[in-house]
Amino acid sequence: MDIMKREIIFTKQQIDERVRELAACISLDYEGRELIVIGILKGAFMFLADIVRYLRIPCRIDFMWLSSYGTSSSSSGKIAIKKDIEMSIAGKDVLVVEDIVDTGITMSFLMDRLRQRQPRSLKTCVFLDKYERRKVPFKADYVGFPIDDGFVVGYGLDFDEQGRSLPDLCRIIE
Numbered sequence: 001m002d003i004m005k006r007e008i009i010f011t012k013q014q015i016d017e018r019v020r021e022l023a024a025c026i027s028l029d030y031e032g033r034e035l036i037v038i039g040i041l042k043g044a045f046m047f048l049a050d051i052v053r054y055l056r057i058p059c060r061i062d063f064m065w066l067s068s069y070g071t072s073s074s075s076s077g078k079i080a081i082k083k084d085i086e087m088s089i090a091g092k093d094v095l096v097v098e099d100i101v102d103t104g105i106t107m108s109f110l111m112d113r114l115r116q117r118q119p120r121s122l123k124t125c126v127f128l129d130k131y132e133r134r135k136v137p138f139k140a141d142y143v144g145f146p147i148d149d150g151f152v153v154g155y156g157l158d159f160d161e162q163g164r165s166l167p168d169l170c171r172i173i174e
Contacts, residue, residue: 006153006163006170010145015155015169018144019047022125023054026095026142034058036094036119038085040110041065042164043099046156047127047144051097062087068106079109094119099157100128104138111138128152128169145169 010018026035037059039048052059065083094114101107107124114122125142133149151172153163159172 005173007173008168009147009152009171010155010169012155012167015144016050019050020054022142022144023051023056026051026125027054027056030057030093030095032057033093034060036060036062036087036089036092038089038094038096038114039063040096040098041083043157044097044127046164047099048097051125060087064110066106066110079106089114089117089119091118091120093121094123096122096124098124098126098140100130100152101126101138101140102130102133103135105136107138107140108136127155128157 035055035057037048037052039045039061041063042065048061052061062085063083064081064085067080067082068078096107096110096114098107107126111122111124123141125144126140127144129140129143129146130149131146151159152169153159153172154166154169156164157169158164163170
């Protein structure tokens with residue numbers, strides 16, 4: 001797949017505006033509380049950085065690294081945990097920040113795993129939602145943009161480690 005052939009679907013400015021809106025909603029929902037924000041590596045790191053910069057509440061940050069794609073453009077359905085969180089989330093308000101929800105398999109797996117650690121609350125904020133491709137039920141609490149099928153790169157999302165640094169979100173044209 002050639003990532004050089006691509007079309008912009010959301011510009012850097014559109015992304016920034018939506019991230020600010022999401023951060024305002026999250027800040028309002030968690031007003032007066034500290035939030036633990038868990039970023040899912042690698043794809044969500046830019047989205048997470050922007051979200052926490054715009055939050056108006058105190059937060060602590062940790063990371064998990066899950067993989068279900070490898071070097072393919074479609075999910076394998078098998079989830080590998082490459083890095084787990086390091087802090088305890090028991091009794092805490094937790095927000096998981098993810099780049100994209102596709103089949104829902106990875107996020108359902110992750111949320112089940114985190115619920116076992118008994119957080120006070122557990123919500124999700126996803127940059128992109130490919131709701132039409134769900135194989136298991138999953139509904140994110142905060143969604144940046146719903147998108148149609150197709151492979152996207154930019155703003156932290158990649159294809160085989162290429163395209164992450166693009167400031168806009170682009171659909172790869174095959």
